[in-house]
Amino acid sequence: MKDVENAITLAHKEEWARVVATMARRFGDLDIAEEATSEAFAIAVERWPADGIPPNPGGWLTTTASREAIDLIRRESKRHGKHKEAMRIYDNDPHLPLGAIDDDRLRLIFTCCHPALVMENRVALTLRMVGGLTVDEIARAFLVQETTMRRRITRAKVKIKVAQIPFRMPSTDDLPERTSGVLAVLFLVFNEGYLPTGPNTDAVRDDLTTEAIRLARLIRNLMPEDGEVIGLLAMMLLIEARRAARVSSSGELVTIDEQVRAAWNSALIAEGHSLVRERLKTGVPPGRYQILAAINAVHTSAPESRDTDWSQVLALYNHMIRLDPSPIVALNRAIAIAEVDSPEVALATVDPLHAALNNYHAFHATRADLLRRLGLSLEAHEAYDRAIELSGNSAETAYLIRRRDQLAR
Template identity: 40%
Template sequence: MTALDVSRAVEAVWRIEGARIIATLAKMTGDLGLAEDVAQEAVAEALAAWPEHGVPANTGAWLTTVAKRRVIDAWRRRERLDERHRTIAHALSEATEDEWMPIEDDLLRLVFTACHPTLSRESQIALTLRVVGGLTTVEIARMLLVPVATVQARITRAKKTLAAANVPFEAPDPSEWSERLGGVLGVVYLIFTEGYAATTGSKGTRPDLADEALRLGRVIAGLLPREPDAHALVALMEFQRSRFGAREDRDGAPVLLADQDRTLWNRAQIRRGQAALDRADEAAAARRRGRGSYALQAAIAERHCVATSVDDTDWERIVVLYEALGRITPSPIVDLNRAVAVSMATGPATALRIVDDLAATERLRGSPLLPSVRGELLARLGRAEEARSEFETAASLTPNDAQRSVLERKAAALG
């Protein structure tokens, strides 16, 4: 194999197995920083060894085994090799790669550790996206709309804080779950968001991340059946994941909602989403609470999923839901999405005023979303030259190749 082939193989396995490898190592060492360091060392060794010896059949096992050996070397260097470490080293020396089997709960422990309350909310998000989501600092920075240096500093500070506080690698006591839930669900949602709309790369979606986030959400909802937000987030992810089969064509190019073949939508997954939303509503009613942010977003996604076409969609109801969401969770993204719904319910002129007001605040400065939406509205109003300029601006700001190509085609069509 060529070095390029090996590099692509390593990148692929890391995207799929990276979080579980780090989780396994963190459980072994109790040190998240060390776990990530030795995992990266194993990746470097793979890049050096696989071109000569070939890619092993069980790549995740190979990386984990090498990383564990690096951990033992580090323990030896620190002169901390107690009897427990000797036992692990002996077992590892006799184990074969095929014996490696990641423990599913380890990944959940990793999420709870990365979302420990000793960390700031910003640090929790950055660290979890890095070690659980496997995202680069550039991808995280684009997701959070902050400089790359800020993300790097947050991750470094988070690791040092966990080490200084001697935070154990474990899920919290059940009595602490509710207190920690908000941070955990927020991070799971962001991981899913990156899977739903990849910030970089040649593909518009990353199903591996979306599926991992959905799996984590289901586990959390199972652990906390009385928490409405947990069920609501699962419902939202089920609805959004149900449409993946129609969101890209055979070449991987994005397919817009109006052009999607709705027969390709996963109806079983939509029904699971509806059941999860019902459970969320029941849990909220039991606590005498209204719908929260995730439930409102899920309700919006459900309106799309049950509609037979874009024209058949209940846009007026979606506008109302976005208005409620904006009051609970004020956000420029919510305002922008509300503008899109308004354009479908009452026309593009009203929506354009909302978008222009939002642009004046510069809260989405540097994001391709606002010029993209503005371009759509201007095109519908017949202002082709202005629309083309907005699409070109959006394309220049878009790091994802697939999404950029869509915007470039829209601009060209107005040329």
């Protein structure tokens, strides 16, 4: 019995994305793909203990999911036309070609990132359907309410159905116009792994960061000359290199200025730096991810925190804010301003962001630190309280509580 449970668990880890991708390709509907795949695994849980583990679990799940999808379509009279098409595909037609992408999960991400959808909805839908993030986690990433994000995802699904957007495997020619959405998905998946926001999650989710890096490497192989692909991969590697030093033995977040740099992964840092230099040699103006990679390269080049070239970091953020004048970029830029100029000047840059970032924990944490450095303990305490209230990561919450409790009363 235990062997069967282990087999089902392993199949879920290895086959879920592939079966969903196959069902979506055959039947052209994400909802049916997911529901049929769920039914197939439920049937496996019921039958495998009695019938034994099939010789080809993945093939068994795909066949069962196909039959469940057909049954779903049959039960929905409005899908009569799709039922005929599905039966034809299932019974007679050969499998559709995989197209330019061999990896099932990456292929499904490119498929979901259809340019007919608004970028935010495109990314949100893909994070939900393929990335495995909850609606609440996606909402946190976009700094919106969960109900707002749920409506966005629903609208994206409705548009796919009403507009009959073709859910097909992207060809090589399709890749460039979909890449920005795909990179945004991987960026947000990586961020959720780097600093998980969901309740009762681990301080760091290396399953998400590792998968995001794996997929970024695959995209680089597909598009080796795309600077933003290289930039995103380099940024991920340079951040991932610091993972072992990010959480203390007591479960508290360790900020980069306090991390033991000997614990950093030197191989990943070397690879990340090499990718950054590779892009610099081209002389092509960098995009958002390339600038983020360069910023992380500056941080990881310093032997000690005090050696960080903050002037270069600020110059990179000055460039970044021209490309992406978002409140988040302005907030991160303010941290560099505090080091180059003063906490007072930085605070004057941060305070106007209140309306846009009031529900973002990092805004209040940054403001608290600046107030602390200015000796304004009462105001800093209030800002720490708000940051702690909004923080969804246990390690970060522990760090913020300690910093708050160290304030002079």
